[in-house]
């Protein structure tokens with residue numbers, strides 16, 4: 200593609216003598232550069248792409264785009280205001296704006312993005328649509344499954360996935376990191392969903408208001424007639440819906456009060472059944488997945504499927520057959536009659552939902568096993584502990600991913616937190632698999648053991664039992680393997 204087309208819509212000065220240069224590919228990592236590539240230099244969190252410009256040139260780059268003042272390069276240098284933003288625009292131009300020809304759905308919020316996207320994918324596919332999914336667990340395009348490094352991939356990866364997708368509809372989880380790093384630049388959406396907001400990622404966003412504003416920015420990527428679907432049973436959702444209405448964006452609000460477009464009535468928690476009304480029309484959603492949070496996720500997916508044009512009865516029938524998502528309130532029944540739940544909860548609100556759901560479903564005693572991730576928001580730890588000490592009967596603090604935090608430092612902070620906030624209900628057992636073993640061996644019929652934080656993920660550390668995930672550990676112990 201000629202440089203002038205590649206840089207279309209980018210406010211950058213291009214000298215006439217280079218406008219017709221043919222660019223064979225784009226890279227944001229110098230290692231990926233080949234002959235006649237355009238290299239976009241990005242100031243990152245760990246390194247600075249501008250330091251790799253020489254490397255990119257050696258590998259064959261013919262144009263560099265960057266945001267720093269750089270002089271005397273042997274090849275053309277184009278300065279832009281923001282390299283990450285420029286990368287999105289360039290990648291979208293290079294792949295011929297793939298989001299324009301698809302029904303694009305973006306889902307944001309602290310919790311529920313993955314679950315809602317899987318419910319929606321299930322409904323759409325059950326009703327004859329083809330669907331790509333880009334998110335935390337994996338990326339699925341044309342029915343092929345690819346590993347996912349980020350919930351929202353870099354704009355270069357994203358545009359390539361969209362270009363390769365022959366599916367009619369694309370469901371994307373949009374993280375706040377993805378938004379603040381312009382990973383969705385160059386994409387426009389038909390529907391944007393907001394699930395909820397809870398304290399999370401304040402190591403990155405600093406304040407809840409900043410976190411909220413970042414989430415809000417997703418809605419500026421709506422297509423001209425794009426519509427919003429917002430859960431307003433959450434202060435942040437209510438605020439977001441008001442802001443969107445001020446911007447004349449059509450909002451399909453969901454919530455328990457009368458002023459919602461989709462009003463929730465008659466919540467039958469025990470049977471996961473909910474009555475929804477819209478303009479005097481009433482439907483009953485009945486789902487096999489349990490928990491109040493999942494009722495909301497299901498309702499959000501229902502509204503989106505309806506807006507896409509699927510008949511109510513067909514949506515309702517599909518919902519009844521949804522099998523759940525790996526590591527999201529995944530229930531394992533033990534030989535002794537106790538129940539184990541493996542769940543990805545890592546915010547106070549998510550933990551609250553898991554614990555209260557367990558109680559509502561008849562847990563006699565709840566043992567909660569969890570830890571805290573290294574290099575992630577530490578300010579949420581106290582709130583999670585407060586919820587656990589209020590709603591569980593006992594809890595075990597254990598190790599989650601350490602990332603770059605030394606093991607002794609993490610164990611020490613678990614003891615400190617336990618001493619300060621455990622309400623005499625907590626113990627510390629650093630080895631995650633030993634904690635699970637202890638809880639299972641001390642359980643009886645009708646007890647529930649809730650293991651949160653890792654969900655579908657595999658362990659990053661080795662523990663004493665040679666298993667790789669919470670689910671595997673539970674099955675290993677329950678099957679009596681030594």
Ligand SMILES: CC(=O)N[C@H]1[C@@H](OP(=O)(O)OP(=O)(O)OC[C@H]2O[C@@H](n3ccc(=O)[nH]c3=O)[C@H](O)[C@@H]2O)O[C@H](CO)[C@@H](O)[C@@H]1O[C@H](C)C(=O)N[C@@H](C)C(=O)N[C@H](CCC(=O)O)C(=O)O
Pocket residue numbers: 227228229230240241242243244245246247248249251348349350351352353354374375376377380382
């Ligand atoms: C902190 C953070 O968000 N980092 C993201 C960021 O990386 P970065 O730009 O800082 O990378 P860097 O290593 O500093 O490198 C800077 C530049 O130098 C270039 N480089 C580097 C080396 C070299 O030899 N040559 C070269 O050109 C790199 O390609 C890059 O362009 O941009 C990358 C591309 O988009 C992301 O993959 C990466 O996500 C990392 C892996 C990450 O863990 N991010 C987490 C925090 C995250 O984004 N999480 C959210 C979900 C959160 C949630 O809801 O749970 C997500 O969407 O995944």
Ligand SMILES: Nc1ncnc2c1ncn2[C@@H]1O[C@H](COP(=O)(O)OP(=O)(O)OP(=O)(O)O)[C@@H](O)[C@H]1O
Pocket residue numbers: 308309310311312313314315335350372394395492493495496526527528542543544545548549550552553654
């Ligand atoms: N609507 C919801 N409200 C509150 N908590 C929820 C909701 N949906 C799911 N959860 C809780 O959050 C956990 C993560 O759910 P899910 O993976 O669907 O969210 P996510 O937004 O994709 O999370 P992440 O960004 O961390 O990948 C679940 O395991 C559950 O404990």
